[in-house]
Amino acid sequence: MKKKFIVIGIETSCDDTAVSLVNQNRNVLSNIIIHQKIHEKYGGVVPELAAKLHDRNLFKAVNRAISSAKINRNQIDAVSFTLGPGLIGPLLVGASFAKSFSIGLRIPLLSVNHVQAHILSQFIQEKKVSFNESTHPKFPFLCLMISGGHTLIVKVRDFFEMDILGSTLDDSVGDAFDKIARMLGLPYPGGPKLDFFSKKGNSKKFIFSKPLVNGLNFSFSGLKSHILQFIRKESKKNPYFIRNNLSDLCASIQRVIAEILLDKVKKAISDTGIFRVSLSGGVSANDEIRRFFLEKKKKKWEIFIPKKKYATDNAAMIAITGLLKYEKNIFDPIDIPSYSKFKKF
Template structure:
């Protein structure tokens, strides 16, 4: 076995076609092809996503190999997302990975999408402070499909401490964005408009959920009700208050997330906290966690650089690298799962 294996990672769980090549924890190439066609439908269309993955993966692999300045025969293993995600998209990625594995006679490594987001923190220079978190640490995974607090004891020893009982935080952002008239994906639009808004302008109720679980359905209803009531009196209410609404909504969500993480810290006595997932790119959430750390120096905060927050191949490749080092190879007969938990 090579001391410094070269691993290719293929990510196709949703609407991002992503391929990356890693060696010695260093990213040699990281290609992401965005499927912008879904915007006009207001959300990801599974069949369209699958077709575009089928078209884009060979292009992304070829480009990743070229930019990594290696030959395809130098690859030691191929890793790919096995779940969770959209089954059609996952099948396209797994089929390509299996073909590559057979053609090059190299092992395959299946990767759990959520684990991969967490292990992004172990890519060289992936964090804004260019350091790795020590075990154990708490990870807040926030994305379009997931909102979880996970205790990370080792690369492959993790325990979910809390999850959303209804909508994910990313889905909440997108649904609220539609109310405000933004196109899909709406989360980044709320983030952009919030920068010029007053987060104290509107007060929204926070859900009372016991333990470390989350709930966002009540918050969405509260936002919708406020906007409906205001529109009855002023049909231009949204346009006249868009930035303030975005700032107020975003700050409420950021506070909910931070308050739950603080509870997890008190419960576990763990002072190392990491953020992961697409919503961790949100500037207000990042700012609040950084400020929390500055006010409490004993708490270490690990936040990925924005390129590593959304779905990407590098997180799949780094997870594949750790599995390769532990000889955790998979059978060619494995099949993807739309819902997949291994914690």
């Protein structure tokens, strides 16, 4: 491998246009994200609009990333991009750009599974940290992958050897957060708003029952129904119930969801005997969930949680996964098709 090997990553699976450059030491040279805030007024992402804005923003994001990294495009050795899962329109925009980039510069093309990239974000190396320091988990480890689209417990045996031990039977935890936030009258995206208002609340003020699900699978539909019925019942008694108890409601809801996630990880540890646990995906940026798991370091668990900028959708995780694929000579043909639904690793 070249001494100054550089991979560019392109991420367009949803509504953020992201481009990043990483080098052979797994250092992030630049990490650009252009947010599409227009979707807030629609209460959710509009796929056609997102694709159109990706098409408009991608060239700009690439130029910013290259400029920020202080390199020129001829120094880029490979291009990686999100192949799926995600919204098919936005994915196709990113794929088309990456393929054209690959052809134009005559460099290898590396497709990336978005979910797998979240898991491998643990291996992004900060420049100021020695490469030999234990900033990432050793194999094997367990990963709790929690995002707006997915909730998984994964046994990670190697970079590209992963086994799904459990998944959600209905909603993802991120989707549950957003839908519950909507019940409370919070604007989109609801999850971060719920996290914000919870900080001044009493997490033990309201008790919500946990769903009984066997094994390592999850279910959040019953919890959503329980919370909705509770809010309706209390609001009939007092029309200002939500307004008067917003912080306590948010804190109590976050606590029960964090407990559900933690209970399943405890079982996974018991089943596998693996005490190295990583969190990944956008919901791993939730402060209450981070606190719940970081406390387990006292129990001799090894806990790894990426910085928030690498927890939510970003292109650094796409670039690092592309770099790891390049190291193993895993390349892709130019006609590889994008996909919207999650495929097993």
